[in-house]
Amino acid sequence: MKIITMGEIMLRLMTPDFLRIEQTDSFNAIYDGDEAIVATSLSRFGENVTYVTKLPKNALGETCYHRLLAQGVDCSHIARGGQRLGINFYETGVAMRPPRVTYDRANSAFADASLEDFDFDKIFNGSDWFHFSGITPAISSKTRALTKAAVEAAKRHNVIVSCDLNYRRKLWSVEEAQYFMKSVMHHVDVCIGNEEDADCCLGLKPDGTDVFASKLSIEGYKKIFMQICETYGCKHVGCTLRESYSASDNGWSVLCYDGNQFCQSRHYDIRLVDRGGSGASFAAGMIYGLLHQLPLQQVAEFAGAASALKHTIYGGFNLVSLEEVLELANGDASGRVQR
Amino acid sequence: MKIITMGEIMLRLMTPDFLRIEQTDSFNAIYDGDEAIVATSLSRFGENVTYVTKLPKNALGETCYHRLLAQGVDCSHIARGGQRLGINFYETGVAMRPPRVTYDRANSAFADASLEDFDFDKIFNGSDWFHFSGITPAISSKTRALTKAAVEAAKRHNVIVSCDLNYRRKLWSVEEAQYFMKSVMHHVDVCIGNEEDADCCLGLKPDGTDVFASKLSIEGYKKIFMQICETYGCKHVGCTLRESYSASDNGWSVLCYDGNQFCQSRHYDIRLVDRGGSGASFAAGMIYGLLHQLPLQQVAEFAGAASALKHTIYGGFNLVSLEEVLELANGDASGRVQR
Amino acid sequence: MKIITMGEIMLRLMTPDFLRIEQTDSFNAIYDGDEAIVATSLSRFGENVTYVTKLPKNALGETCYHRLLAQGVDCSHIARGGQRLGINFYETGVAMRPPRVTYDRANSAFADASLEDFDFDKIFNGSDWFHFSGITPAISSKTRALTKAAVEAAKRHNVIVSCDLNYRRKLWSVEEAQYFMKSVMHHVDVCIGNEEDADCCLGLKPDGTDVFASKLSIEGYKKIFMQICETYGCKHVGCTLRESYSASDNGWSVLCYDGNQFCQSRHYDIRLVDRGGSGASFAAGMIYGLLHQLPLQQVAEFAGAASALKHTIYGGFNLVSLEEVLELANGDASGRVQR
């Protein structure tokens, strides 16, 4: 199986321990981004994955390249050039103090990438799956053009398309998001998104749910999932269900739908090491399950376990093995020592 | 508004992570002290604050000076000289292993400071508020004389006086504490203290409460608060209500009284990063609320949020902004990421 | 009182924070091993302890030696020579991600030690207690011979013998374990072991308990303890009762039996710093209690407190004082600051 993902990889500069930016004399450096996490996760699960992006010709771009190579990802279609690598400064939260992100991502190499940077017909030739998140088109009008071109090329090559809606209000308005997403959704076979995403990206809003009240209504999700399938012809929909007890502890489970059945994974209570990349780790898990045609409940358990584990891994990439995900998906969550 | 605080700032040498003193090869260095925390908190909230102390003429004294300046505190009345900076060695606790403090604070510059070191009439001229804690007079007979002189000067200049009783049994006896505190309490407008403080510093003890049993009785606090107001004519009383589940997790809320109404803040469950300075952060929050004449419930919520947040900040000073305190006081404690 | 312990001390290479082996650029270095932990614990409690092992003549062997000396342990009977120090690579777990141990201990100096390396009659002359764990004979056929010789020498010198069964499936089979353990158990006065140990090492298995289901049945333990005493004539039996809520939080208590009475210690909920060495810390606590002829409930409380505290101490040795164990055993587990 050959999988393509496209998006932006950034430098995440995290304060160590629980320090605030103003008190730290150092930042931990992490290189991540939604689609890069999906790519590296699937590569670690044994798939053949190509990651498409544009990186600046400097030491930071080099570093991204080496970090992706280390995970076995095919980097031969990465364009080089542009001004800079996007950065986000990230202050880890604790208890009721939330994590705070200061974005400094304007004018990145990928934001300014153009259609000439990529040969999509070559990229998608012989491929089986294409994944992107809503962040990719949200970055700039140029990346919107890229996303559109990629989705269309994917379809020309009969490639399955998955999209994690992942609405980010700092990157684009609801109007922009809906205008673009509605234009590509008919190409999307597998859609990932929660109620807020469905509302902001697709204008779909079921009654009786209050997204921001942290009262997650499974019924609300079901309605949304059915609406997405009906409206856009998606074959599968999924989302994660985070319960934010605090910045240190979260509840976690995931939900998958195949147009027929709803399967919710087992529930996890998680002490957070790094919540970054959990959504993308779910996407990778769901793609893996669907690619391997697991029963829907097993898809949910696999994607739930993979994304739950991500919370315990520092850094962007979900550095777990297929065996570890299966071990947790099928069984013991007691954290007993493995000797 | 111009605020004055006076007290001792010390070097806190903390073992990193959860190491014990005997196993560590390094100490983290923090400079703090009750009144310095009140000063820096209020300066961060936008107030004009002067901190009064005496620092040795060496690199450690220099460092305190720079750390206070960094927070925008006026240091022009800090005296220089004396022998040394006080030190406390601090082993962070975890679970049922308590934090352990080894004091090495005798003969500090502030402990040996004399009335000639400060010109209180100049200091209090044009000021609005004076804050000190019970630690200041507890340090030495010299600091008792200083405290008395400062309180009297404050009153000459019609300055509001607040006192955080903060009884420390290693510094003075109950007899010494009561002898001194009773002599200045008629000048105190705002008093902060819990039942143990009221008992040890003021000899006030309501029935039916067992301070050391961790069963915090709100009724007991109310009785004590009323007694304090009746006995000494204080206008406001407040205290913090810590529930020590373990050295790692605490419950937290605060209580304020204005001679009429009792307001308890919302309750927080907190994963501790550094509990040092939480009491002083409450004092700063209460002073801010009263200075800005917030309704009493809002005073409690503001002071409760400020002091709850301190537990999540490493080091002595409460490195939060006014906006962050208001955000928590008025709303979301879920710790969701702020993007 | 003079106590002898014999076993292997290894280099534990731990990933810092919660990093995985593949992402770390450094390992924390800890030197530990069951019997070394028992030896250092008892030395810290004020006993006269001799530790018997064999260390390679290189910098790692030197380091073990200095670390043991630092705890006041008599190292004069440690043999030197052989090929290498055993190593275990240890990835700390968090939440539902379990700690993972990668052993690299074959061909260690102790595994290859021979009877000529030690003069057991000299070692046990004037001694009061000998302790070993089931790991010692499990290491190699050579260490089985050593263990047998040591136990027999101990008995020749009227020394009390304690054994922590501690079955390790990676080191020997159930058949090997039972063949050896049954041959020495009649010399064992104090036996430490849970149901799994009793089953694997001794072939004792009560009905109605499922060891791996984490449902700890006190009744099951009682049956096992009685069987051990009846079968082998042991005078005391004890074990720890771990509830693995997750890799980050555990419940903990211990159980002691004197052939008559069962005493369970108070229960602790523990945020883990390092769970390594908790079993050995229990053994040391139980030995201390029995040596000092404490009432059985106090033995359980002492051993329970000592081993609970170990979870909060980073590294192998239980760096607590007698006073701290007594303080917790007799009282406050609230984690309140000790000023």
Place this chain on the structure above:
Amino acid sequence: MKIITMGEIMLRLMTPDFLRIEQTDSFNAIYDGDEAIVATSLSRFGENVTYVTKLPKNALGETCYHRLLAQGVDCSHIARGGQRLGINFYETGVAMRPPRVTYDRANSAFADASLEDFDFDKIFNGSDWFHFSGITPAISSKTRALTKAAVEAAKRHNVIVSCDLNYRRKLWSVEEAQYFMKSVMHHVDVCIGNEEDADCCLGLKPDGTDVFASKLSIEGYKKIFMQICETYGCKHVGCTLRESYSASDNGWSVLCYDGNQFCQSRHYDIRLVDRGGSGASFAAGMIYGLLHQLPLQQVAEFAGAASALKHTIYGGFNLVSLEEVLELANGDASGRVQR
């Protein structure tokens, strides 16, 4: 004396130890910039200094503000707003591997600052000295307008003006530099610059010197200094003389000229800790010496010692005291322990 400096302060992200960007998992964070270093140096020497810049309204801008306040610099004229803080990624060099800087400074708050952000008449009212470097106008056309306005305001208020030419080829061309610098040089009283600066910024080039050959010709410098004074009416000129033996060890001395006399400071051989900020530390030292009307040789010795010491201080600011600079300027350079 009241001194004004204006320029950009950036975040310098340095790899720790001698790591390369691609191999580091963390960056040390330093906040510096030429004029900020001059400002903090002079403040540490006891002068009253105001630093003028524009900082973004985010945690990084906040941090700059606190770091400047910590050094006693007046920050009341710092504008807030704009998009981002400029960044430079800095790989420390060693031996023949040079330090490598990757700039990411486009679109910074200061680069986009406008005349409305500052009230120069208020700023210069009552001031004695204004200092800027050639980096300030090089950043953008907006900062060129700011620089021009500042210099003219300074002259309106009879303020002495010093300029460190500091040509940076990545920021502007020789043509742009000369066009601008020639338009303000008649206002400059004190000029700092070496042969390359004189050539690129002012078009002055003496015969017989090869700037890039590391063969520093004192005669060449003298000719250039005289040309600068003659052409633009400067009263003092100075420059630093670095001999780059390697990225780890440098030779160092400085040269000052008062239109009459040339004074070269003592020569230092320096093991480098952080060469960043050495030029600005020289500028601060020269300004201090001239402000205090020291004899020219003493100006050179003071500025030479201050800037030599900077190489031994990690980070941007020259964290030395007036006493330390005088001690070195007047005497012992043996590095013997000060007990």
Place this chain on the structure above:
Amino acid sequence: MKIITMGEIMLRLMTPDFLRIEQTDSFNAIYDGDEAIVATSLSRFGENVTYVTKLPKNALGETCYHRLLAQGVDCSHIARGGQRLGINFYETGVAMRPPRVTYDRANSAFADASLEDFDFDKIFNGSDWFHFSGITPAISSKTRALTKAAVEAAKRHNVIVSCDLNYRRKLWSVEEAQYFMKSVMHHVDVCIGNEEDADCCLGLKPDGTDVFASKLSIEGYKKIFMQICETYGCKHVGCTLRESYSASDNGWSVLCYDGNQFCQSRHYDIRLVDRGGSGASFAAGMIYGLLHQLPLQQVAEFAGAASALKHTIYGGFNLVSLEEVLELANGDASGRVQR
């Protein structure tokens, strides 16, 4: 061009800073080995490189695999299995205190690898160059068989063979070394080795040189090089010339011979960051130069610059770019900042 290298990659555990093993609480973890360094160097220079080894199926083996992938090396012929990864504990030296290596490499996966683990005909099919060092056959009789088979397969496929003699007295005796090396030398086209290697591995010893006196005689090297070419028909010979001023500072240059001309590279004085891998970096540089048919002096300068730079890079792999090596080889060694 397709290059094959074969050898062992080990875990190097280094004490941080200049700590001794007995005083460190952590080790820095580096994964390196002569042929892995040659492979990664050449991959970074843009060549297509396959690295052949055997790695254990555990987290350490996984990590080696990812670190090699990160450098773009083809790992598809790496066998998996065996017992363990070899380790060397490395104490960095300083001044006259030498670095000390404690090997713990017995029974590694590669030491026990067998002919069945590799399909050499597949590996060498279409290849251009094969490189191995004398360490590979020195490890065990099994690796001697592997080396022989590899060299013979290389020759069957008309692949150029280079060998870095690299005699290690702890791994094999002079007799074993000569017995084996003489049996393969007639297949070696490019030989790397100094006088000690020539003596121990090949029994060649010119008069008048004292290898251990640090008095490097260029004449001695010339004689040896000619003898090697005459005796075994090698086309090129090269070696490095280290002058060990101390453990902190070394002199460095390299020497190349093509059967006709001797070329010595420029001389470098180097402050050492990590001398590990400098020999292999020279081999990689020489192979690159010969592959690209550079003039011999340029081969020497390229290989000299590459290996000199390695001393400034922490860790095993020579993390420099082709551009950086060329920059140094062709020019500036002053270590001036690159802005």
Place this chain on the structure above:
Amino acid sequence: MKIITMGEIMLRLMTPDFLRIEQTDSFNAIYDGDEAIVATSLSRFGENVTYVTKLPKNALGETCYHRLLAQGVDCSHIARGGQRLGINFYETGVAMRPPRVTYDRANSAFADASLEDFDFDKIFNGSDWFHFSGITPAISSKTRALTKAAVEAAKRHNVIVSCDLNYRRKLWSVEEAQYFMKSVMHHVDVCIGNEEDADCCLGLKPDGTDVFASKLSIEGYKKIFMQICETYGCKHVGCTLRESYSASDNGWSVLCYDGNQFCQSRHYDIRLVDRGGSGASFAAGMIYGLLHQLPLQQVAEFAGAASALKHTIYGGFNLVSLEEVLELANGDASGRVQR
């Protein structure tokens, strides 16, 4: 052989890397003191050593105790009690920036120790050597009484006495030093001291030498050594000859005299890691050499090598082995890797 040393062990708090106190957020913690270094050095060389001091009953005192035990030193005569452990804050120097020490040692447990704390007859019974430095009596009048009593007890038991004069001007005046030292010098068999010590402690001053000019005159030393022997009947005199090129690099050799012959050790150029304890390491080396009756030149070489090596070891104790000292004393100082 049984050796006694007596003195104060302190906590040295060092800034990491080359940071200044005002910029560091942590201190490295080292426990050392002249006589403790002599004791641990001799213990590491295989001697039986007892260290006499007084330590506070707190975690810092405990830590000293464990660190001494780790080196095999007999701690059974250490008294416990008193107020505090002395501290010195130590800023490492670099290049021409000198190391700076801020003492905070007043009122330490040892400074307040009394004669009742030690049973000198028991301590010296069966002993062979007693060593103290001039720091011990300099600390307080109490330690002067202790020193006198110890020296007299040593003589009662026919113990050889060595004294390292080590004059410290911050601890006592020249008058106090001479008054005390002259009163015990007739008991001193082996005296260590340079010209400054001889001048300040004994009032001996040869012509033609300028101690502070760093021009070390061997002739001057010889005159002083002869004067010491003649005046006080000492049998051996020795001193170290430091050339402070800078705070980073020093020259080093040592000089020994036996009343007849002067032997100077080989000269070392040293890159400094930690110069602390080099003098005490020389003392230990000289004592070792004399105890083992080595020829005087070998005494000088041994003591020179031991003390030179100390400069390369971080921390207070000279963590080298007898073999390493002999290896350097007898031979190779090239710093070549030991594989």
